[in-house]
Amino acid sequence: MSRIPLAVVLSLGLSLAACGGDDSGGGGGGGGAPSLSFTSGGTASFGENGTGTAYTAAATGGSGAITYSLGSGGDNALFSIDGTSGALTFKAAPNFEWPRDSNRDNIYDVTVTASAGGASASRTVAVTVTDRSGRVALRRVGEGFTQPLFVTGRGDNSGKVLVVQKGGLVRVLDPLTGVIDATAFLDVRDQIATDGERGLLGLALAPDFSTTGVFYAYLTATNGAINIRRYTATAAGASGAGDTLLTIAHPANNHNGGWIAFDKNGLLVAAVGDGGGGGDPSGNAQNTNVLLGKILRIDVRSDAYPADPNRDYAIPMTNPFASMGGAPEIWHWGLRNPFRNSFDRETGHLYIGDVGQSAIEEINFASSGSPGLNYGWNILEGTSFYAGGSTTGLTPPVAQYAQGTGPLQGKSVTGGYVYRGPVVSMRAQYVFGDFVNKRMWSIPVANMVQGTTLANTAFTDRTTAFAPSAGAVGSITSFGEDDFANLYVVDFDGEIFLMDEVDEGA
Numbered sequence: 001m002s003r004i005p006l007a008v009v010l011s012l013g014l015s016l017a018a019c020g021g022d023d024s025g026g027g028g029g030g031g032g033a034p035s036l037s038f039t040s041g042g043t044a045s046f047g048e049n050g051t052g053t054a055y056t057a058a059a060t061g062g063s064g065a066i067t068y069s070l071g072s073g074g075d076n077a078l079f080s081i082d083g084t085s086g087a088l089t090f091k092a093a094p095n096f097e098w099p100r101d102s103n104r105d106n107i108y109d110v111t112v113t114a115s116a117g118g119a120s121a122s123r124t125v126a127v128t129v130t131d132r133s134g135r136v137a138l139r140r141v142g143e144g145f146t147q148p149l150f151v152t153g154r155g156d157n158s159g160k161v162l163v164v165q166k167g168g169l170v171r172v173l174d175p176l177t178g179v180i181d182a183t184a185f186l187d188v189r190d191q192i193a194t195d196g197e198r199g200l201l202g203l204a205l206a207p208d209f210s211t212t213g214v215f216y217a218y219l220t221a222t223n224g225a226i227n228i229r230r231y232t233a234t235a236a237g238a239s240g241a242g243d244t245l246l247t248i249a250h251p252a253n254n255h256n257g258g259w260i261a262f263d264k265n266g267l268l269v270a271a272v273g274d275g276g277g278g279g280d281p282s283g284n285a286q287n288t289n290v291l292l293g294k295i296l297r298i299d300v301r302s303d304a305y306p307a308d309p310n311r312d313y314a315i316p317m318t319n320p321f322a323s324m325g326g327a328p329e330i331w332h333w334g335l336r337n338p339f340r341n342s343f344d345r346e347t348g349h350l351y352i353g354d355v356g357q358s359a360i361e362e363i364n365f366a367s368s369g370s371p372g373l374n375y376g377w378n379i380l381e382g383t384s385f386y387a388g389g390s391t392t393g394l395t396p397p398v399a400q401y402a403q404g405t406g407p408l409q410g411k412s413v414t415g416g417y418v419y420r421g422p423v424v425s426m427r428a429q430y431v432f433g434d435f436v437n438k439r440m441w442s443i444p445v446a447n448m449v450q451g452t453t454l455a456n457t458a459f460t461d462r463t464t465a466f467a468p469s470a471g472a473v474g475s476i477t478s479f480g481e482d483d484f485a486n487l488y489v490v491d492f493d494g495e496i497f498l499m500d501e502v503d504e505g506a
Helices: 006-019 074-078
Strands: 036-038 043-047 059-061 067-070 079-081 087-090 107-116 119-130 135-142 148-153 161-165 169-174 200-205 214-220 226-232 243-248 260-262 268-272 294-298 330-333 340-343 350-354 360-366 399-402 413-418 429-434 439-444 476-481 487-491 496-502
Touching (some): 036 107, 074 107, 413 476
Parallel strands (some): 148 476
Antiparallel strands (some): 079 087, 148 161, 214 226
């Protein structure tokens, strides 16, 4: 029998080791160690609020025991992995309605690395969190504010929100932690009057805020006049007089309106009260030559009045009085105090919560392509006669309720939003409430049709169902949306609540 030289034996052994295993898993090192490859898939599904293993990593190859670890950054920080078994778990139970993945779509991208004997392989796993039907309720996400009036998204997809306080500060809240940033987003405390219903009333981020930092504030100046001002966000917070775009003299300290927002065409829309007093004594709401008692629409991207420091904007040509008669800024009129309103982010339609005088609270509607609607105040209050006059051409509310103390009554409507957020059972419901009676209702938006006025018997009373486990909803000054269509409720007493879904029995 012939002998194989030792050098040949060693050479063959090294060649076999270098060729062993699956080469899909990345590199061996250490002088040709066998490579690793994953045998577990690249996707997993996991129910919200669940605990336990979301995914089990498995790999083959290498030499010796295989250990598992996670990459750094991104969604990896939200997980733990058992280095021996490969069991991947959430550090905190995931919430479908409040996702924490980097792009907030409930798909968590996790990088798992397997290592053995100097070889390693990595795999990115997409863990999808699925919805679990539960009970809709409010969750307190912020407290300690001073007379908050409005909430809106931070505009940077961080999940943070801006809380507008009547006294002149806009604070930044992280709803996930409840932490309020030390630096105010806006400070105009020395720029405003706050008696009665005056103050810092509304806020709107420009459509290009993410690149320009430009935003707009609706406030009452120290002389009581309504101002719409432009500011630019800074790391130290914005403050001062800003750039005043529009000034409206206001004779009383109530019925200021206060809502502003951008429509789908990038035009700034503002809601202005009738000037105050009882019953619109000056007849402002029906006078199309004045801006009180109106919904205004202006183009803040240019200035058609360079010589007028109080008119820093242009007029959209589709405004009803853009080229003839009436004030060209007017989009709709015949309103008493349209304090809180909203655009449906899906359709662009406008919903107006107009506070009543002594009998009726109403919700008005305008489709995105319908300028020039007259909602009837003070000829009518809701669908009932008030001062009287011709009703020709008037647009009735799409919903109304009588003033009173019953579960479907109130004394000061707070207009809401068409819900488009992650709580599936509430989607396409218009959610609104009452400041005085401290109640919340919803109406299927499909039932809110121009030309038909729904009575309060069409409302679903959500007050008890929405009751939070911590805190209590008091006087509702506003509803609001964040960057991801989550719905918030603002309590004048200082608390902020988020619509959420909890497991049955929780």
